[in-house]
Amino acid sequence: MNRPRKVHVKSFGCQMNVYDSHRMADTLAPAGYTETAEPREADLVILNTCHIREKAVEKVYSEIGRIRVLKEEAASEGRDMMIAVAGCVAQAEGAEIMHRARAVDLIVGSQNYHRLPELVARAQEGERIVDTEFPVEDKFDALAAPSRDVIRHRGISAFVTVQEGCDKFCTFCVVPYTRGAEVSRPVEKIAAEVARLAQAGVREVTLIGQNVNAYHGADADGAPATLGKLMRRLADVPGILRLRYTTSHPRDMSDDLIAAHRELPALMPYVHLPVQSGSDRILGLMNRRHTRADYLDVIARLRAARPDVALTSDFIVGFPGESEADFRDTLSLVDEAGFCGAFTFAYSPRPGTPAADLEDQVPEAEKSERLQRLQAAITANQRAFNASFVGKTVEILLEKPGRLAGQLVGRTPYSQTVQVMAPPELIGNVMPVAVNEMGSNTLFGTLERAGTPALAEAGA
Ligand code: SAM
Numbered sequence: 463m464n465r466p467r468k469v470h471v472k473s474f475g476c477q478m479n480v481y482d483s484h485r486m487a488d489t490l491a492p493a494g495y496t497e498t499a500e501p502r503e504a505d506l507v508i509l510n511t512c513h514i515r516e517k518a519v520e521k522v523y524s525e526i527g528r529i530r531v532l533k534e535e536a537a538s539e540g541r542d543m544m545i546a547v548a549g550c551v552a553q554a555e556g557a558e559i560m561h562r563a564r565a566v567d568l569i570v571g572s573q574n575y576h577r578l579p580e581l582v583a584r585a586q587e588g589e590r591i592v593d594t595e596f597p598v599e600d601k602f603d604a605l606a607a608p609s610r611d612v613i614r615h616r617g618i619s620a621f622v623t624v625q626e627g628c629d630k631f632c633t634f635c636v637v638p639y640t641r642g643a644e645v646s647r648p649v650e651k652i653a654a655e656v657a658r659l660a661q662a663g664v665r666e667v668t669l670i671g672q673n674v675n676a677y678h679g680a681d682a683d684g685a686p687a688t689l690g691k692l693m694r695r696l697a698d699v700p701g702i703l704r705l706r707y708t709t710s711h712p713r714d715m716s717d718d719l720i721a722a723h724r725e726l727p728a729l730m731p732y733v734h735l736p737v738q739s740g741s742d743r744i745l746g747l748m749n750r751r752h753t754r755a756d757y758l759d760v761i762a763r764l765r766a767a768r769p770d771v772a773l774t775s776d777f778i779v780g781f782p783g784e785s786e787a788d789f790r791d792t793l794s795l796v797d798e799a800g801f802c803g804a805f806t807f808a809y810s811p812r813p814g815t816p817a818a819d820l821e822d823q824v825p826e827a828e829k830s831e832r833l834q835r836l837q838a839a840i841t842a843n844q845r846a847f848n849a850s851f852v853g854k855t856v857e858i859l860l861e862k863p864g865r866l867a868g869q870l871v872g873r874t875p876y877s878q879t880v881q882v883m884a885p886p887e888l889i890g891n892v893m894p895v896a897v898n899e900m901g902s903n904t905l906f907g908t909l910e911r912a913g914t915p916a917l918a919e920a921g922a
């Protein structure tokens with residue numbers, strides 16, 4: 463029996479990293495590690511990093527600095543604390559981190575988490591390890607599953623990675639270099655993971671991948687399955703009430719996936735579909751391999767299948783060579799497409815990507831001015847979208863306790879949060895809620911009826 467130890471995993475960046483962080487903790491559990499939210503009391507601190515923008519890397523170095531202080535405090539009390547750096551910064555700059563930050567004991571790349579117990583044991587012996595190879599074995603096969611208690615503790619809404627990596631090579635992006643080529647997990651392995659989550663009380667699953675709709679995992683017969691087919695399989699898993707997916711690429715929005723939106727009540731009418739720019743010239747320079755018209759056509763096909771579908775997007779402003787006219791094309795696309803929200807980013811040159819070497823980089827002041835104008839346009843759209851729900855009754859999946867006593871927080875099908883006074887036994891159920899007020903980031907509502915939940919607990 464291993465001595466009980468504590469691990470603190472801090473995630474930076476996207477939901478894929480949050481999922482990876484959970485799986486790292488799961489994998490260390492058989493080696494005697496339990497999770498702690500408090501880095502000070504940890505024997506092992508893992509920083510699960512993101513490399514997508516420049517500031518993210520700087521954040522990692524300053525975080526290492528903060529943890530180093532805790533490590534020194536622990537040492538003065540006669541305790542060892544190890545620091546591991548994982549994720550995309552580790553993948554891209556592992557050796558550099560080891561060189562710059564002497565307090566770091568272990569670097570583990572994004573494809574190697576399943577080796578953590580062995581790597582940690584070696585690091586404990588004093589070896590400083592950098593493991594960033596892309597291994598031949600499938601890390602998902604080797605990762606330990608979470609226990610029922612751990613699943614319950616994480617809540618009724620879970621992420622499941624179904625696809626990793628990217629073959630698209632947008633000229634601004636590091637993902638194809640840090641996460642490698644596109645790989646999809648087989649349908650039945652995903653279905654087994656989702657069934658296990660549902661049996662422990664999970665009611666909503668978000669399938670994640672850098673290009674989730676490029677999913678092409680093997681089905682039970684070994685033939686490649688589409689994301690639409692995977693959704694049809696998962697919609698049959700007892701206990702699963704809601705399915706979502708993110709992040710999609712416009713080129714991979716197939717007719718089959720759009721048809722799944724028409725057919726499957728469990729597939730939520732919400733799609734996060736990054737467009738990056740409204741200017742065809744900039745989309746070409748970005749190597750996005752779609753035009754503004756292609757993008758609008760995808761939206762039209764989605765809306766024909768599911769008229770209430772809500773769309774969000776990602777935008778980059780200040781890509782090299784972006785003129786005021788190009789930027790105005792982006793602003794006009796926001797209104798034409800009718801987004802109900804978006805993530806907006808100022809272009810950040812990433813070493814090793816083609817766009818970083820383009821001339822005509824946009825000055826920072828201009829980027830931030832455009833960012834503010836774009837954010838204002840998106841906020842206006844978002845507020846109008848949320849306002850359109852006041853006075854309506856919406857089906858809410860109640861997720862967790864709210865900030866006030868007696869309050870629960872839930873989500874609409876369109877992923878808006880709603881605060882409602884409701885008893886905690888209703889967590890995990892879909893209930894009709896009358897929306898009566900709108901805040902800056904949330905809606906407020908009243909339970910329509912306190913009656914029977916939409917679904918009896920399945921095995922929970
Ligand atoms: N695969 C998704 C797609 O096709 O758009 C997005 C993945 S990326 C992890 C998330 C977002 O980060 C991108 O959509 C983009 O808006 C932003 N991003 C990526 N590289 C960036 C860069 N160099 N500068 C600013 N934003 C960037």
Ligand code: SF4
Nearest residue numbers: 628630631632635637
């Ligand atoms: Fe990056 Fe483009 Fe791949 Fe998205 S599609 S992960 S933005 S290279």
